[in-house]
Amino acid sequence: MSKPIAYIVFIATAAFFALFFIWPIATTVEEAFIDDGQFTLDFVAHIFADPLYIEGLSNAFLIATFSTLTALLIAMPMALIADRYIFPGKTLLGSLVLVPLILPPFVGAIGIKQILGQEGALNILLSKTGLVDMSAPPDWLGEGRFWGVVIMNALHLYPILYLNITAALANLDPAMEESAQNLGATPWCRFRRITLPLAMPGIFAGATIVFIWSFTELGVPLMFDYQRVTSVQIFNGIKDIGGNPMPYALVAVMLGFSVILYIAGKHFFGRNNFTMTGRAAISTKQRKASPLVGMLCSGFFACIISLAIFPHIGVILMSLATDWYHSVLPQSLTLQHYSDALGHELTVPSIANSLKYSSISTLLDLVLGIAIAYVIVRSRIPGRNILDAISMLPLAVPGLVLAFGYLAMTREGQPFHFLLPEGNPTLILVIAYAVRRLPYVVRSAVAGFQQTSVDLEEAAQNLGATPLRTLKRVTIPLITANLIAGGLLAFAFAMLEVSDSLILAQQQPHYPITKAIYTLFGALGNGHFLASALGVWSMIFLAITIIGASIALGKKLGALFRV
Amino acid sequence: MVSITIDNVSKRFGKTLALDNISLHIEAGELFFLLGSSGCGKTTLLRHIAGFYAPDKGKILFGKDDVTNTPPHKRNTAMMFQSYALWPHMSVAKNVAFGLEEQRMQKQEIRNNVSEALHTVKMAECSERKINELSGGQQQRVALARALIVRPRCLLLDEPLSNLDAKLRLEMRSEIRRICKEFGLTAIYVTHDQKEALSIADRIAVLDSGTVSQVGTPQEIYRSPRSKSVAGFIGETNFVPGTVKASNADGRVEVTTRHGSFIGRKASPAWEPVIADSVTLSIRPEAFTVSESNSETNSITGKLASLTYLGEIAQYGIAMEGDTLLQVAELNPSILHHPGEVEFHASVDPDDVVIINN
Numbered sequence: 001m002s003k004p005i006a007y008i009v010f011i012a013t014a015a016f017f018a019l020f021f022i023w024p025i026a027t028t029v030e031e032a033f034i035d036d037g038q039f040t041l042d043f044v045a046h047i048f049a050d051p052l053y054i055e056g057l058s059n060a061f062l063i064a065t066f067s068t069l070t071a072l073l074i075a076m077p078m079a080l081i082a083d084r085y086i087f088p089g090k091t092l093l094g095s096l097v098l099v100p101l102i103l104p105p106f107v108g109a110i111g112i113k114q115i116l117g118q119e120g121a122l123n124i125l126l127s128k129t130g131l132v133d134m135s136a137p138p139d140w141l142g143e144g145r146f147w148g149v150v151i152m153n154a155l156h157l158y159p160i161l162y163l164n165i166t167a168a169l170a171n172l173d174p175a176m177e178e179s180a181q182n183l184g185a186t187p188w189c190r191f192r193r194i195t196l197p198l199a200m201p202g203i204f205a206g207a208t209i210v211f212i213w214s215f216t217e218l219g220v221p222l223m224f225d226y227q228r229v230t231s232v233q234i235f236n237g238i239k240d241i242g243g244n245p246m247p248y249a250l251v252a253v254m255l256g257f258s259v260i261l262y263i264a265g266k267h268f269f270g271r272n273n274f275t276m277t278g279r280a281a282i283s284t285k286q287r288k289a290s291p292l293v294g295m296l297c298s299g300f301f302a303c304i305i306s307l308a309i310f311p312h313i314g315v316i317l318m319s320l321a322t323d324w325y326h327s328v329l330p331q332s333l334t335l336q337h338y339s340d341a342l343g344h345e346l347t348v349p350s351i352a353n354s355l356k357y358s359s360i361s362t363l364l365d366l367v368l369g370i371a372i373a374y375v376i377v378r379s380r381i382p383g384r385n386i387l388d389a390i391s392m393l394p395l396a397v398p399g400l401v402l403a404f405g406y407l408a409m410t411r412e413g414q415p416f417h418f419l420l421p422e423g424n425p426t427l428i429l430v431i432a433y434a435v436r437r438l439p440y441v442v443r444s445a446v447a448g449f450q451q452t453s454v455d456l457e458e459a460a461q462n463l464g465a466t467p468l469r470t471l472k473r474v475t476i477p478l479i480t481a482n483l484i485a486g487g488l489l490a491f492a493f494a495m496l497e498v499s500d501s502l503i504l505a506q507q508q509p510h511y512p513i514t515k516a517i518y519t520l521f522g523a524l525g526n527g528h529f530l531a532s533a534l535g536v537w538s539m540i541f542l543a544i545t546i547i548g549a550s551i552a553l554g555k556k557l558g559a560l561f562r563v
Numbered sequence: 564m565v566s567i568t569i570d571n572v573s574k575r576f577g578k579t580l581a582l583d584n585i586s587l588h589i590e591a592g593e594l595f596f597l598l599g600s601s602g603c604g605k606t607t608l609l610r611h612i613a614g615f616y617a618p619d620k621g622k623i624l625f626g627k628d629d630v631t632n633t634p635p636h637k638r639n640t641a642m643m644f645q646s647y648a649l650w651p652h653m654s655v656a657k658n659v660a661f662g663l664e665e666q667r668m669q670k671q672e673i674r675n676n677v678s679e680a681l682h683t684v685k686m687a688e689c690s691e692r693k694i695n696e697l698s699g700g701q702q703q704r705v706a707l708a709r710a711l712i713v714r715p716r717c718l719l720l721d722e723p724l725s726n727l728d729a730k731l732r733l734e735m736r737s738e739i740r741r742i743c744k745e746f747g748l749t750a751i752y753v754t755h756d757q758k759e760a761l762s763i764a765d766r767i768a769v770l771d772s773g774t775v776s777q778v779g780t781p782q783e784i785y786r787s788p789r790s791k792s793v794a795g796f797i798g799e800t801n802f803v804p805g806t807v808k809a810s811n812a813d814g815r816v817e818v819t820t821r822h823g824s825f826i827g828r829k830a831s832p833a834w835e836p837v838i839a840d841s842v843t844l845s846i847r848p849e850a851f852t853v854s855e856s857n858s859e860t861n862s863i864t865g866k867l868a869s870l871t872y873l874g875e876i877a878q879y880g881i882a883m884e885g886d887t888l889l890q891v892a893e894l895n896p897s898i899l900h901h902p903g904e905v906e907f908h909a910s911v912d913p914d915d916v917v918i919i920n921n
Contacts, residue, residue: 455648461635462613462642463662463713470636473661477652 006379009371010387016368017390020431023416024405025255025397031245031408032252043249053250056230060254063149063229064215070154071210072203074304075161080191082162083169085289087297097301098159100308102492102542105156106219107517107535110528111314112148113224121314121329145224152224153214155308160213161206168202169195209395212258216398219498219514223521230254231400238407238503251404255397262396312539319532340526341533349509350516351537357426357512358494361433365490366483368434369441370476376442377449391442394435399499406432407503425504429512432500437490444486448479492542513538564747565626565716566591572611572621581607582618583773589751589766591626594743596760597753599770600796605753608770609719612751614638625716636665641715645722647706649694655681655705656690662713680712681705683742700731711742717749724759736763757797761785769793789830791919794845801889803844810836816918817860818842822883824860827916834920843919848878848892850915853900854908862910863889867902881907 032043047053081087082094115121123137176198180190196203218231226232230250237247289297319337321330341347375381376388394402406428410420419428452475460470476483501514511519513534521531567589574582582604589595597605610616612623614635622631630638641662649658656677663673681687684704689697697705703723710718723739724732740763743750754760760767761781769776769784769792777789788794791802805820816836817826825844829836836842857864868888869880877896881889891909900907 453646453648455644455646456650458613458615458635459642459644459648459650459709460661460665461615462638462640462719463709464636464639464665465661466636467634469665474650478650 003379003381006375006381006384009375010381010383013368013372013375013387013391014383017393017435019416020406020435021390021394021397021402024402024409026405027408027414028248028251028401028405029255031248035245043245044253046246047249047253052228053230053233055228056233056250057253057257059146059228060215060230061257063146063153063217063221064211066150067153067157067214068207068211070150071158071161072207074154074158075165075206076203078301078304079162079165079169081297081300082166085287085293085297087289087294089298089301093298093301093305096305097162099305100156101159102489102496102546103156103309103312104219104496104514104517104535104538105152105217106223106498106514107315107532107538108156108311109148109152109220109223110318110521110532110535111311111316112152113145114318115310115314116148116151145226148224149217149221149226149229152220152311153217155311156220157210157213158304158308160209161203164202164206164209165199168199171202172198208262211261212396212398215258215261216254216400216499218400218502219518222498222502222518234400234404235502247404248408251401255401258396258398258401315532315535315539319529319536321529337526337529337533338537341530341537344520344530346508346511346516346519347530347534347537350511350513350534351541353505353510354495354512354514354538355541357429357433358491361430361437361494362487362491364430364434365438365441366487368438369445369486370483372438372442373445373449376446378454388442388446392439394437395439399436399497400503402432402436403499403503406500420504423507423510425506425510429500429504432504433490433494433497436497436500437493440489440493441483441486444482444489445479448482449475451482452478488546491545495538495542564591564749565628567612567717567749567751568622568624569608569612570622570624572608572618572623574607574611574616574619580773582611584621585773585775587768587775587778589749591749592747594740594750594752594763594765596764596767597751597770598755598757598760598767598797600755602772603770604773605755605770606721609642609721609751609753612717613640613642613719639713639716640719641710641713641717642719643706643710643721643723645725647702647726649702649705649709651694653694654690655686655692655694655697658694658705659690659709659712662709666713676712680708683711684708699726699728700735703727703735707739707742711746711748715748717751718743720750720752722754723752724754724756732759739763761797769796771796787828787830787917788845788919791843791845794917794919798847799890800845800847803846803887803889805842805844807836807838807840807842809838815913816842818844818918820844821885822863822865822887822889825911825916826860826913827918828914830917830919836918836920841921843921845917845919846889846911846915848890849876849894850911851891851893851909852911853879853891853893854910857908858910861913861916862908863891864906864908865889866905867900867907869902870899872896872899879907881909 033039033041035042047057078097082090113120117123119137127137172195177190177194180194185193216231218235221227221229221232222235227236231254234247234250234254237244237250288294317330320333320335322332322334322336323330372387372391376384408414409416410428411417416428419431421427456474456478457470460474461467465473496514497512498514501512502518505511505515508519517531517534517538520527520534523530567587569585569587572582572585573580585604585608597608599605607616611618614630614633614637618631622629624630625638650661653661659677659680660673663676668676678687678690681690684707686701686704686708689701689705694702694705703726706723720739724735727735736759739750739752742748752760752764761784764781766778766780767784768778771792777784777793779787784793785797788797794800795802803820803822803825805818805825807816808819808824809817811817814829814832815826816829817824827844830845851863854862863881863883865881865883867879868882869878871878875895877893877899879891879893879900881891883889891907
């Protein structure tokens, strides 16, 4: 790659990041700390003086801690099993395990409420067997539905940990454990003293993402109507955003916490990034489980998967129910809600809007991702590692923070007000979606370039193909699978994006699906059912996209997620 | 077919000087080898000729055409990569057709050319196969066909045989020479395998840490190495330090060593030996003849320390005075000598003693 082109790409992407990543964060922070041109800590101090905000922060912290722990508890044994054993149905189960990641969690919240709520299906079922007294039913979701939020977060986010831990374990040299075994260490001792410490950087990387994600998650607590958490407090603060600096201060505090957490974690766990010297063949490590153990492994995976999709099964039932109250299952089924949902003035435009925003942002991601990955892998310019690092940053910054920043920078009178012409959020939403999901595309494109030998590109140039033709005829076709995988993740996440969508789309004609679901859910009458039906519609869309792409690729579903 | 001139080319990567002022001239139609150990700069030089690197200074000419700043896709060189670099998403025929498609040739014409090229490399039956269905030798043939089909101005081969097994390597190296000569190609062949170079090269350039140590025909390189590094790299040899005792009118030089005195020939004709000059003798193990008794000059006497029997050759290690070990090889040995025998004698013809000025 020629140096001038590399520098142009570098400068262009750096400028994009400066404008749409640094700038919005800076604007938010500025609002939080500047009053009448003067630096002030008053707003932040005010937060720590207000018991309501303190409670919100501590709840967010607790939610994040318990969500991460629960997700770890689910993901760790699965990853260990997948790393060690070959068991029946492993390929299929190994792919399905990742599906919850793209199931919209705040839609699942509807289902969980219906099943685990005080008057929900579980209590009714238990009361029929006499275990539960319906006059004083147990509250499975906890006070203010705290546990509901935790369960939903954990069931949604454990695949991130699973992916990170399996990757970390796969990189371990089997000889590490074998030598411990050879020296007489018991299995538990090997796990505690060898495997766990060596896999720690991977576990930590995943746990950080899960923690920050659930710390700032907006959609799930909102659907549970769990008000006493910072993210919801910020969201509610938007209504009077004009003069009120408190939401900004809250966002700044949240950002501060996330960054401190990230740095602290990196300091304690991430420092020793053990590089493995040689690797033995993987086949020596994975062994076929005996029929009984194999059944147990398959059973365990199947259990977790059904548990993870069970909120969404609740949603599907809900969307089909004529009425579902005080009964284990809906009394009777109907397709009425689907046709009603399609007839509603909110739904069809919202689907169209989401498809439009998501596909344009995915295209933008692909262009940026290929360019950035090309510079990172194929050029030798000095700044390429910095580019690599900054393109990963959106993973560490809460979506809520960015959404707020975009809101602030497009207000009237701000230089970027033109991105929100007459309240039409198309441009700013496309940019917001693209920035948030760029890391997935960059990672997958980088992996693609790294797997593709430079020789293959040079051979094409050597035979007379210009650099652009080489990219088109050799490089892109060879990394298509990676690009589709990264692009699909970006698209799926954009379709289900909550923070940006709820905050930036403020006029009904421009609502994306998520905001439409949220609005319908709060509507009186059959709102719950319509929201569920729309939720199912969106899941169907996602399923079609992903299955279609996997057929087009001629690959198994799972390969799409192994970015 | 074109001659290639490398004119004072230098290239620096970070702190290492990869090419240090290299000049070479390769004749049109010549099969020219760049030979050296890994890290000597041979592949770097080849990639300069292909255009993947630009020299820091110096020029590269194809005929009279200065291509120093021509991008790779406009040079019309065809390179065979060490990894073959066959595109896994295209069939054999598609791979081979690529270069012609980039030249916008007519479809029918491309098809004819492809089948002809595959025929040349004996791969006509495999045209619709996928790359990962081919064996190493077959991939090598496809890579060759893909390079030949564009009628390149020169063919560049980067260790093309290193991924093949020993037997296939022998077969393919003569095949490569046959095809190069049949097409009248100027070809530059990079290798670290001296047997490959000696067996099929027209001329060889021996490279060492970014400089050219010697250029010559295989026989010149093997029999008259100009420097210790060339002598040591090509084949096996014994180095014996000594000082010049006399310089004869017929070009022969007499040298005193701790193992006796030797008469030999000068490595470089330009060198005028002066008495008491310090020199190194290079004597190939197979140049020795095992003899019954010692003579005054050009012979060694020592204790037999080791025997390695290889069938066609017996290799003897002779322990000399002062802890030096000399290697002697006997071709087609009928009687084997075993370590422990008291005295071992061998003599060498003055023609086989190369005297290198230190």
